[in-house]
Amino acid sequence: MAMPFSFRRCTVVSLAVLGWLVASAPAFGQEPDSGDPAPSGERVRLILRHRSGTGERLKDRLAAHADHVRKELKGVGAVAVEVHPEDVEALERDPDVLGVSPDAIVTVNDGTSGSSGSSGSSGSSGTGGDDRVFLDTATLRRTLGVASSLTGLGVGIAVIDSGVAHTVDLQGRVTAFYDFTDSGSRIPTDEYGHGTHIAGLIAGSGKRSNGRYAGLAPNARVIALKALDDDGSGYTSDVIEAIEFAIENRSRLGIHILNLSLGHPVFEPAATDPLVQAVERAAAAGLVVVASAGNYGTNPVTGQVGYAGTSSPGNAPSAITVGASLSHGTATRADDGVAPFSSRGPTWYDGRIKPDILAPGDSLVAIVSPSSALHKNPMLRADVPPYVALSGTSVATAVTTAVVALMMEANWRDEGWESPLAPNLVKGILQYTAIPLADDGELTALEQGAGGLNAAGAVGLTRAIDPAVPLDAPWLERGAPLYSRLAGEALAWSQQIVWGDRVVWGDFATRHHLAWSAHILWGDHILWGDHVAPGPSLVGDTQPIWGRQIVWGDHILWGDHILWGDHILWGDHILWGDHILWEQRIVGGVAPEAGGTAGQ
Numbered sequence: 001m002a003m004p005f006s007f008r009r010c011t012v013v014s015l016a017v018l019g020w021l022v023a024s025a026p027a028f029g030q031e032p033d034s035g036d037p038a039p040s041g042e043r044v045r046l047i048l049r050h051r052s053g054t055g056e057r058l059k060d061r062l063a064a065h066a067d068h069v070r071k072e073l074k075g076v077g078a079v080a081v082e083v084h085p086e087d088v089e090a091l092e093r094d095p096d097v098l099g100v101s102p103d104a105i106v107t108v109n110d111g112t113s114g115s116s117g118s119s120g121s122s123g124s125s126g127t128g129g130d131d132r133v134f135l136d137t138a139t140l141r142r143t144l145g146v147a148s149s150l151t152g153l154g155v156g157i158a159v160i161d162s163g164v165a166h167t168v169d170l171q172g173r174v175t176a177f178y179d180f181t182d183s184g185s186r187i188p189t190d191e192y193g194h195g196t197h198i199a200g201l202i203a204g205s206g207k208r209s210n211g212r213y214a215g216l217a218p219n220a221r222v223i224a225l226k227a228l229d230d231d232g233s234g235y236t237s238d239v240i241e242a243i244e245f246a247i248e249n250r251s252r253l254g255i256h257i258l259n260l261s262l263g264h265p266v267f268e269p270a271a272t273d274p275l276v277q278a279v280e281r282a283a284a285a286g287l288v289v290v291a292s293a294g295n296y297g298t299n300p301v302t303g304q305v306g307y308a309g310t311s312s313p314g315n316a317p318s319a320i321t322v323g324a325s326l327s328h329g330t331a332t333r334a335d336d337g338v339a340p341f342s343s344r345g346p347t348w349y350d351g352r353i354k355p356d357i358l359a360p361g362d363s364l365v366a367i368v369s370p371s372s373a374l375h376k377n378p379m380l381r382a383d384v385p386p387y388v389a390l391s392g393t394s395v396a397t398a399v400t401t402a403v404v405a406l407m408m409e410a411n412w413r414d415e416g417w418e419s420p421l422a423p424n425l426v427k428g429i430l431q432y433t434a435i436p437l438a439d440d441g442e443l444t445a446l447e448q449g450a451g452g453l454n455a456a457g458a459v460g461l462t463r464a465i466d467p468a469v470p471l472d473a474p475w476l477e478r479g480a481p482l483y484s485r486l487a488g489e490a491l492a493w494s495q496q497i498v499w500g501d502r503v504v505w506g507d508f509a510t511r512h513h514l515a516w517s518a519h520i521l522w523g524d525h526i527l528w529g530d531h532v533a534p535g536p537s538l539v540g541d542t543q544p545i546w547g548r549q550i551v552w553g554d555h556i557l558w559g560d561h562i563l564w565g566d567h568i569l570w571g572d573h574i575l576w577g578d579h580i581l582w583e584q585r586i587v588g589g590v591a592p593e594a595g596g597t598a599g600q
Contacts, residue, residue, distance in 0.1 A: 043068065043082035045103035046091070047237055047274045050077060054096040061094075070103075071237050075244040076277045080237035099272045104264040106275075107233040108162065108194045108394055133329035134365050134382055134389050137206060137214045142331035143360065144216075144403065145456025145486045152217025152405035154412065155419070156254040157202060158246045160239060161195030161261060162232055164188055164224035165369035167386075169204035169214075170196070176253055178245065179226040180238045191230035193372030197390060198261050199224065200366030201398040202405070209384045213365040216402035216455075217409075223253050228262065230373070236264060236275050243278040247285050254417045256408055258282055259401040260291040260319075261394030263311035269349040276316040283318035283423045290401045291319040292393040293355040294343030307446060309343035310354040314393075320404070320427045321354045324361025324396040325437065325452050331487035336437055338447045342393055345446040353445045353498045357430050358437070359403075359453040361396030363389045400430070403455045407462040420467045427497075429465075433457030433484070434494045450494045457484040457493055467512070475512045 050058050059069050059079065067083040080103050083091065092100050140146075156175070164174050166188060177188040190196045199215075199222045206214025225242040228234035239262065246255050260279070270276045279289050296309030314321040324339040338344075339361055345354040368375050370386040380388040404426055408419040434451035437443055461480055469475040483492045 042085060044085050044088060045070075045080070045082050045235065045237075046088070047073070047078050047080050047101045047103050047240075048091060048097050049099040049101070049272070049274060050079065050096050051098060052077065055079065058094070058096050071241055073237060073240050073244065073274065073278075075247065075281055076240060076274045078240075078274055080235070080240075099268075099274075101272070101274050102236070102267055104236045104267065105233055106228065106236055106239050106262050106264045108192075108228065108262050132363065132389065134213075134363050135327060135329055135360060136212050136365065137216070138212075139327075139329065139331050140216065140360060140364075140399070142487045143327055143333065144399075144453060145484055146216055146403070146406065147456070147459070150217075150406040150409050150459065152203065152220030152402065152409055154221075155217065155256050155405040155408045156221045156223055156417075157217075157257045157259055157401060157405060158223040158225050158242075158253075158255045159195055159199050159202070159259045160225045160227050160242045160246070161190075161198055161259075162192040162228040162230070163190035163195045163226035164199045164222060165190040165193070165196045165372065167196060167200070167204075167367050167369060168207050169200055169367040170222065171205070171207075173203045173205070173218075173220070173222050174199070174224055175221045177224045177226070178242070180242045180245070181226060181229055181234060183229075185226070188224060189226070190369060191372060192228070192232040193368035193374035193388070194232050194261070194390075194394070195224065195226065195228070196368045196372065197366045197374065197388060198259060198394065198398045200368075201364060201395060202259065202402045204366055208367060209365075209387060212384065213367070213382070213387050215366070216399065217405040220402070220405045221254065223255055232373075240274055240278045243282055246287065247282050250285065250287060251417060255287065256417075256419050257401055257404055258287055258289045259398060260289065260313060261397045263292060263294060263314055265296075266310070266312050266315055266348040270312075270315050270317060270347070270352075271350075273312055273315075275313045279313045279316040280318050283316075286418065286422065288404055288419075288421075288423045288426050289313075289316070289319045290397050290404060291316065291321050292397040293321050293323040295341045295392050296343045297339065297341045303340075305340060305344075307344045308346055308348055310345055310347050311343060314343070314354060315347040315350065315352065317352065318423060318427075319356075320400065320423075320430060321356045321449075322393055322397040322400045323355035323358045323447075323449065324391070324393045325358040325448075326362045327360040329363065333435060333452065333486060333489065333491060334438060336452060337439075338437065338443065339391070339393075341391075342396075353449070355393075355449045356427060356498055357400065357434055357449045357453055358451065359396040359399040361393055361399075362391045364391070364395040364399070365389045400453055403453060403458060404430075406455060407458055410459045411462045411465065411467070421462065422467075425465075425467065429458050429461050431497045432493060432495060433461055435484070435486070435491045436494050445498050449498050450496055454484050454486070454491075454493065456486060460484070469512050471512055473512055474510060476510050480510070 062069055065087055067081055069079050069081050071080040091097055179185045202215045203217055203220040203222050204215040205218050227238040227242040246258055282289050291314045293314045294309050294311035298305055313319060323342040326337050326339050328335050346352060347354050365382045365387050367387050374380055374388050375386050382389045408421055411421055431450035433454045435454050436451035437448050464476050464478050466475050466477055483490055
């Protein structure tokens with residue numbers, strides 16, 4: 001089906017601006033006058049959120065205008081549609097329509113396709129050749145403190161990605177496969193390779209590498225939900241459909257965790273973003289959602305570090321949003337740093353602090369099919385075929401997902417399929433036990449969240465917690481050490497939680513607070529007594545963030561410029577991927593219209 005107007009090429013767009021496509025348009029749902037042009041053959045892919053009970057009426061009007069309904073997304077009260085460009089403005093005014101969002105292209109950025117940006121999936125592992133340093137499983141286990149006694153047994157993980165192929169390392173671990181793309185395949189497949197790589201990092205046996213490149217939770221179950229096509233990209237509506245399927249079938253398939261190593265740029269506030277709302281619904285249902293922060297950390301032209309690049313659904317309040325750290329192939333934390341490509345906060349529109357945590361994300365090795373696109377790229381092949389090495393926040397997300405599976409196994413209390421750990425509690429434990437990266441005082445929560453992933457601390461604290469105790473009661477069955485010994489080093493926990501636009505600290509991990517409930521979603525307004533940071537400064541009462549002042553809310557103040565909208569912050573300029581370059585300034589108190597040119 002043709003799609004001339006593609007969000008793959010126009011990454012930042014206001015739907016109201018689509019009026020430039022036509023000089024005038026007939027009222028939606030009405031027949032055009034004899035003098036009006038007939039609807040064009042071109043269509044725009046959108047997601048329409050509608051009022052409860054109006055779905056059928058809206059679909060009838062769409063059909064009368066020769067517009068096409070692709071999918072119903074009942075969980076978020078929406079329909080995915082293909083409409084004529086001249087109908088968009090009228091849809092925005094339709095009283096039954098609560099919101100009009102792009103059915104945006106969701107991608108993984110593997111460094112091979114040449115497509116711009118993504119949510120933070122994997123970038124190239126290096127320049128190729130013998131000088132590359134791969135992060136093997138033994139080193140990864142040492143740096144995280146992963147004990148061999150835990151394997152993720154009994155935990156089900158839905159990997160929403162490009163599919164999962166038949167491989168030796170994943171034999172017996174993939175318990176279900178469903179395809180939500182147009183192909184509708186019933187046979188497990190992954191022509192691109194990214195989903196297989198993610199599943200391998202989580203639950204691979206490492207058999208083809210004699211255990212050198214195994215997953216951290218090798219006995220976890222993988223439920224493969226294919227929402228991306230053979231080039232590693234897909235539509236938001238397909239990802240939402242996969243999330244809704246996981247929610248509705250979580251008991252039947254035994255799903256505890258969603259891994260989302262994908263995303264798209266932020267086009268609107270989290271409260272109206274359909275993909276974010278699908279994630280919020282999953283968390284409310286008790287599923288732990290682990291999402292990549294994005295790979296928009298540096299300007300691809302200048303290499304300058306940028307802020308506010310967190311992508312959707314990594315901007316979801318309830319998601320465990322994972323950025324990437326550089327481990328340089330070593331187990332010690334002393335040489336770790338924030339990966340330049342890793343997206344930083346705050347989130348656009350909402351001003352929330354993201355990422356929540358960092359995990360190793362450089363040159364992680366896992367198996368793929370020999371026929372996959374990733375394996376066909378010699379620059380990505382590892383030293384053992386058919387393994388490839390990828391870097392990015394997507395592989396960091398897979399590492400975090402595996403650790404969450406170990407936490408669930410460590411706290412299993414009965415023989416049922418449901419974990420006793422609510423999503424909020426899992427996030428809180430991961431952040432409270434995180435290890436802040438060593439630095440010269442420059443890093444804030446916008447770069448590293450609460451710090452680097454600490455599996456030993458997270459599993460240990462999880463084991464000590466009895467979630468069955470009454471609210472407000474102490475729930476630690478034994479004391480928490482507040483530090484972990486990793487690779488021979490005693491490293492202190494962060495003892496803090498990044499919550500909305502604040503940093504929270506204190507003794508909140510020792511008691512069963514209401515905030516740990518499965519029915520309380522993360523936001524800006526839940527306070528823990530007097531343990532809430534008084535303002536947006538994350539590194540002290542007066543020290544500004546990035547060396548310049550920042551204002552949280554609808555606008556971000558960067559020096560003498562105010563930046564707003566759908567863009568990433570790099571000095572005075574804003575750039576999403578390599579697509580659209582904008583410059584927005586305050587000149588004499590008047591904001592000129594955004595200008596710039598669109599690239600391909």
